[in-house]
Amino acid sequence: MQISARNLIPGTVKEITIGMVSAEVIITIAPGVEVASVITKSSVERMGLKKGDTINAMIKASSVMVAKD
Template structure:
């Protein structure tokens, strides 16, 4: 896989919760850390995502914000 995004995180698909429009995909990226992404259900089906498969989270953003209470 070749892509311009510099931030890619490899993980194992832990769960997929499909909705009519969007699906929630949870990746286990190791050390007890879970990463959750919401993608279209069409994309999840097109990628043939399945629990237990390897996938990459690709992060492309101009900024990452942090907030506290």
């Protein structure tokens, strides 16, 4: 698969919570550091995602929110 996204973060699927239409995928990117993603249920099924899979989180620069503590 070719993609133009440059913000790829490798990680491991920690947990998948599937709803009626969408699913939340928790990705561990470093010890104690996680990223949560909401994708469609059909995407989880099509990719065959399961706990422990090694994946890449693709983050669109236009969709990243920044906050200061």
